[in-house]
Structure formats: structure tokens, C-alpha cells
Amino acid sequence: xxxxxxxxxxxxxxxxxxxxxxxxxxxxxxxxxxxxxxxxxxxxxxxxxxxxxxxxxxxxxxxxxxxxxxxxxxxxxxxxxxxxxxxxxxxxxxxxxxxxxxxxxxxxxxxxxxxxxxxxxxxxxxxxxxxxxxxxxxxxxxx
Numbered sequence: 001x002x003x004x005x006x007x008x009x010x011x012x013x014x015x016x017x018x019x020x021x022x023x024x025x026x027x028x029x030x031x032x033x034x035x036x037x038x039x040x041x042x043x044x045x046x047x048x049x050x051x052x053x054x055x056x057x058x059x060x061x062x063x064x065x066x067x068x069x070x071x072x073x074x075x076x077x078x079x080x081x082x083x084x085x086x087x088x089x090x091x092x093x094x095x096x097x098x099x100x101x102x103x104x105x106x107x108x109x110x111x112x113x114x115x116x117x118x119x120x121x122x123x124x125x126x127x128x129x130x131x132x133x134x135x136x137x138x139x140x141x142x143x
Contacts, residue, residue: 044134047074051081051126051139056112064112065124065143071107078104080129081138085113086122104128 050070055063067083067090069075081104083090090100090113103111126139 047077047128047130047134047136047138048072049075049078049128049138053124053126053139053141053143055143063120063122063143064114065122066110066112067103067124067126067139068110069103069107074130075107077131078128079131080104082125082127082129083111083113084125084127085143 049072051067052070053065053067056066065085079101081100083100083103090111100111103109121142124139124141124143125137128136128138130136
């Protein structure tokens, strides 16, 4: 029985192997530098506050949108809200316009806002203002 001589072939040349090692080292160094020097620190956390809206059917001929604050994890840091329907501030159809501060600070508080005539879809945007001065859109919908 004949024994064949085994040859040993290199799969990758030493030059290519060295280049790959240097490239991997540079990539790892860049990722570590991004975390160490705070390049990822500018990301804001999303606040959690539950706001719902519904259309009141009892107020014909005008459409009245009822907005309710259901609270949430960050409800205690909410100091005020801006409520706009079609780009104009919320107008209460009653005799006095309730304070948006009352709405923001009281879980379960509902506020009525007058819109246009029934049947038309309107853009409703509620922006929360938090204790640290940051602002976040809490509700963006069409009614």
C-alpha cells in the first residue's frame, strides 16, 4: 500500500490575515470610543403618558372633542400641555376654558375642545411639557 505525501497549503496568505486583524482592531476601537466619549448620549428617552380623545355626539351642530388624561409612568413630571385642533388652540365650548395645567396634572381629568362642523376630519395634536423643560408629542391623531 502506497502512502501519499500530504502537502500543506495555506488557505490565507499572511499579508491578508494581518490586514484583517488590523481592520477588526480598528472597528472595535471605534465602537469603544463612541461609548467612552459619549457619542451615543444625545438620545432622549420617550416619556409615557396616556392621552385619549373621543368625539362627543351630544353637541350638534358643532363637533366637540373630549380629551382625557389617563396618566402613565411619567405623568407626575408632566406640568402642562398644548392642545391644538387644526393648528389652533383648544377652545372649550362651555363658559370657561379649563386650564391645560389642570389637565396635565390631574389623572382622569377630561377636557372638551370645540372643533368644526361634524363629519369633517380634523388634525388633533397634544404636546406635553415636562418638568425638565422637554417637550414631546403625546397624541397626534385625526378626529
